[in-house]
Amino acid sequence: MSNFFTKNRELTQKLGFSLLTLMTLLTVIPIIGVVIYIIAQGAPAISWEFITGFPRDGMREGGILPAIIGTFYLTLGTAIFSVPLGIAAAIYLSEYAAENRLTRLIRLAIINLAGIPSVVYGLFGLGLFVLFLKFRTSMLSASLTLSIMTLPVIISTAEEALRAVPQSFRTVSISLGGTRWQTIRRTVLPQALPGIITGVILGLERAAGETAPILFTGAAFFLPRLPHSPFDATMALPYHLFVISTQVPEMPIKIQYGTALVLLVFVLGMNVIATFIRSRARAKRQW
Amino acid sequence: MVKRMNKIVIENLTLKYTDGTESLNGISLNIVANATTVLFGPAGGGKSSLLRCLNRLNDLADVESVSGRILLDGVDILDPKTDVIALRRKVGMVFARPVVLPFSIRGNLTYGLELAGENRKSRHDEAIERSLKLAALWEEVHDRLDEPAIALSGGQQQRLCLARSLALEPEVVLLDEPTSGLDPISTSKVEAALHELKKLYTVVLVPHSVQQAARTSDYAAFFLQGKLIEYAPGTDIFTNPQTQRTEDYVTGRFG
Numbered sequence: 001m002s003n004f005f006t007k008n009r010e011l012t013q014k015l016g017f018s019l020l021t022l023m024t025l026l027t028v029i030p031i032i033g034v035v036i037y038i039i040a041q042g043a044p045a046i047s048w049e050f051i052t053g054f055p056r057d058g059m060r061e062g063g064i065l066p067a068i069i070g071t072f073y074l075t076l077g078t079a080i081f082s083v084p085l086g087i088a089a090a091i092y093l094s095e096y097a098a099e100n101r102l103t104r105l106i107r108l109a110i111i112n113l114a115g116i117p118s119v120v121y122g123l124f125g126l127g128l129f130v131l132f133l134k135f136r137t138s139m140l141s142a143s144l145t146l147s148i149m150t151l152p153v154i155i156s157t158a159e160e161a162l163r164a165v166p167q168s169f170r171t172v173s174i175s176l177g178g179t180r181w182q183t184i185r186r187t188v189l190p191q192a193l194p195g196i197i198t199g200v201i202l203g204l205e206r207a208a209g210e211t212a213p214i215l216f217t218g219a220a221f222f223l224p225r226l227p228h229s230p231f232d233a234t235m236a237l238p239y240h241l242f243v244i245s246t247q248v249p250e251m252p253i254k255i256q257y258g259t260a261l262v263l264l265v266f267v268l269g270m271n272v273i274a275t276f277i278r279s280r281a282r283a284k285r286q287w
Numbered sequence: 288m289v290k291r292m293n294k295i296v297i298e299n300l301t302l303k304y305t306d307g308t309e310s311l312n313g314i315s316l317n318i319v320a321n322a323t324t325v326l327f328g329p330a331g332g333g334k335s336s337l338l339r340c341l342n343r344l345n346d347l348a349d350v351e352s353v354s355g356r357i358l359l360d361g362v363d364i365l366d367p368k369t370d371v372i373a374l375r376r377k378v379g380m381v382f383a384r385p386v387v388l389p390f391s392i393r394g395n396l397t398y399g400l401e402l403a404g405e406n407r408k409s410r411h412d413e414a415i416e417r418s419l420k421l422a423a424l425w426e427e428v429h430d431r432l433d434e435p436a437i438a439l440s441g442g443q444q445q446r447l448c449l450a451r452s453l454a455l456e457p458e459v460v461l462l463d464e465p466t467s468g469l470d471p472i473s474t475s476k477v478e479a480a481l482h483e484l485k486k487l488y489t490v491v492l493v494p495h496s497v498q499q500a501a502r503t504s505d506y507a508a509f510f511l512q513g514k515l516i517e518y519a520p521g522t523d524i525f526t527n528p529q530t531q532r533t534e535d536y537v538t539g540r541f542g
Contacts, residue, residue: 169388169389171344172448173388173402174375175342176376176379176398176399176402176451176452176455177373177402177403177455178372178399178402179372182402186401187388187389191389286436287437
């Protein structure tokens with residue numbers, strides 16, 4: 001009798017584990033599927049000319065260099081605005097601010113900012129940067145818009161990384177005659193840096209792949225030259241992909257998938273770097 | 288015993304934490320220079336709180352109010368105008384759990400000097416050798432100063448923490464149960480180092496046992512629930528306590 005129950009229980013357990021394994025695989029399969037599919041469809045388009053050339057023949061021929069460069073510039077511009085601001089805000093929240101109504105309000109705002117649909121950021125950027133501040137439809141406006149969208153991600157991951165540094169390090173540093181800022185600068189920040197960098201890259205990666213926020217603020221349908229000032233509009237990979245997939249008739253499918261592949265490599269590349277930094281820092285960590 | 292100079296004079300010190308617990312209640316105590324004063328008693332008696340007042344580390348805690356005076360060489364360190372950074376360089380501290388910073392052994396030892404703006408290599412080397420010898424760690428680590436401090440054993444880490452505070456050439460060394468996590472051999476090494484230290488510094492120790500209090504003290508103060516019950520030379524308090532509660536505690540009837 002008891003033997004029967006034991007066997008039954010083992011069977012249930014095996015069944016349960018198999019089910020969970022299956023579920024896990026199910027979540028991975030679509031991702032791998034998408035990647036393989038895009039590589040298979042896009043790889044034939046990849047050539048030296050595709051990466052380094054300008055679009056020709058109504059974008060049906062030639063390369064996507066302006067879009068690649070544009071996305072690079074936009075990501076860089078976003079980093080310039082959002083990284084210092086985000087890290088400074090995280091340091092303030094984690095190291096200086098007291099827990100009170102104001103800081104709770106700030107945190108609430110950050111959480112809610114992260115939940116706003118990206119197209120709303122686009123409209124906001126259009127209103128504030130393009131029209132009100134008269135930055136025009138430009139890389140500057142687009143970068144600023146993307147920065148606002150990226151900030152919550154950077155602030156919350158950086159704050160988390162700072163809080164993960166043991167409190168005892170701070171106490172020891174203070175007890176050795178350190179000021180608060182010396183303590184942050186010499187002990188807390190270096191220890192939190194890998195975590196902060198990971199958060200920064202993940203935030204920028206999202207910015208690099210977004211279409212809606214740059215749609216009204218800085219993205220150009222087609223430009224025959226590279227942008228040469230922050231006040232120029234620019235082509236960008238995600239928007240270019242949208243354009244050639246929906247707006248251009250008789251578009252060769254391999255150009256579309258080639259563009260998608262380049263964007264994927266750009267974003268996944270950043271992801272791989274973030275993962276690498278994180279795992280290396282974990283291995284080296286002394287606490 | 289010879290009449291000796293008071294390094295720290297505590298007058299009517301009362302400390303309340305924000306959560307309503309009163310931690311110190313009207314403490315008056317003279318801490319003698321170049322001697323070891325132990326603060327002992329059951330947990331929650333206010334020993335650590337008092338210790339953390341002496342280098343104003345309690346500033347970091349949720350303290351509601353502090354009253355009274357703490358005179359270090361005649362100057363009130365509770366005065367709001369006190370330069371707490373300078374104070375903490377003068378009053379070093381070792382914590383219960385060894386906390387080595389995530390640097391090399393050398394990096395730990397020079398950390399305080401660098402904070403103070405001392406970057407000369409010669410001064411660093413001097414301080415490293417002197418403080419490691421004082422903490423009885425020189426023999427064990429002098430040939431591997433650039434290894435991560437975390438690789439040391441627990442006992443070595445705690446002596447490194449001691450050496451780290453000594454590198455600043457403090458005048459007072461505060462130790463909060465410095466041997467509570469250590470094995471007996473490491474403990475005796477730390478205690479031996481303390482015995483040497485008091486020739487140069489004023490040592491205030493919260494011991495982790497009554498036995499350690501008896502072994503190490505020149506003067507001993509017995510704390511119970513935020514009050515100072517008895518304060519006397521160590522030889523007296525452990526052999527001939529004047530109050531019933533002290534006697535009960537040192538003989539092991541409670542605590």
